[in-house]
Amino acid sequence: MRNWTISLILSALMLCGLNAYSQQGLKFAQVSDVHFSTYGKNTTFKLTGDSPALIDDAVNQLNEIPNLEFVMFTGDLIDKSFENQLTALMPHLANLKHKWYYAYGNHDTCVGGYLTPEVYRGIIKENNPNFNFDTNYYSFIPQKGYKVIVLDSIIRDKITSNGIISETQLKWLDEELKKSQKDTVLIFTHVPIVEPFSSPGHRLKNASEVKTVIEKYKNPIAVFQGHYHGAKIIQEDNVLFVSAPALVSYPNAFRIVTVSNHRNSVTFNIQMKETNEVNLQKAAKIMTFGTSVYAGEEKDRNAIITIKK
DSSP states (O other): OHHHHHHHHHHHHHHHHHHHHHTEEEEEEEEOOOOBOSSOOOBTTBOGGGHHHHHHHHHHHHHTSTTOOEEEEESOSBSSOOHHHHHHHHHHHTTOOSOEEEEOOTTTSOTTOSOOHHHHHHHHHHHOTTOOOOSSSEEEOSSTTEEEEEOOOBOOSSOOSOBOOOHHHHHHHHHHHHTTTTSEEEEEESSOSSOSSOOTTTSBTTHHHHHHHHTTOOSOEEEEEOSSOOOEEEEETTEEEEEOOOSSSTTOEEEEEEEEEOSSEEEEEEEEEEOSOHHHHHHHHHHOSSHHHHHOOHHHHSEEEEEEO
């Protein structure tokens, strides 16, 4: 009888342990290509004139989502690289109740302009008490068992929509991944490492080199990308490449991602949240050629993917 009681106790403790382990979850939002503008005019493909209403709606939706660890903006927060545009955006983001971070986009800082990465970062730091980084790329630990890595993929010595990860940054990325082989790693970048669709004028010039570094490591890794304004999810072995739709253009959406860390696997629950500004979304759809490319298939909008450790 005693042995039977001990077995029951041990089984209960093991079950509790497994449940506790499986509940180590992390929920965050990815918002990309806001292209905020105060100039009040929509352009072909982008509702820049309506961008204030779109970001306000996104903020309101995000504030209603409980237990968000952070919101990550994956580039092009503003449409024109002017200081007055970034400062005009700040009151809208001040209403966001969650911690937020960003990766630079090609629209965020300009060649030879006043709004350099340093000035841009200074404005962010003045208006975002949770942001305390002093470099263009950075990393942090949002929760035990997870590592966030934010890359700077922007070329700043000429006008181009292509991107690159510098050699110095590539070595840093390798070191960060080497230190995090027991973690689930979340990488955020504006210019995609794996394209959602072919666009030679927008692609990362040294994408193969960056992939080679990432593929050295076999722990679960997810890369969250922007720039192409299209929803796409691609899995390559232990690595997920998740491209985000744009907020400023159809389908005018963002992502909510819940990561569940189990003993032998990690599950990514990826959901797409569309704007509540239905009339704006309808207008954006009319302006967009090939809407299915940007909205993606259903498996690119919403997916549950498990990666073994």
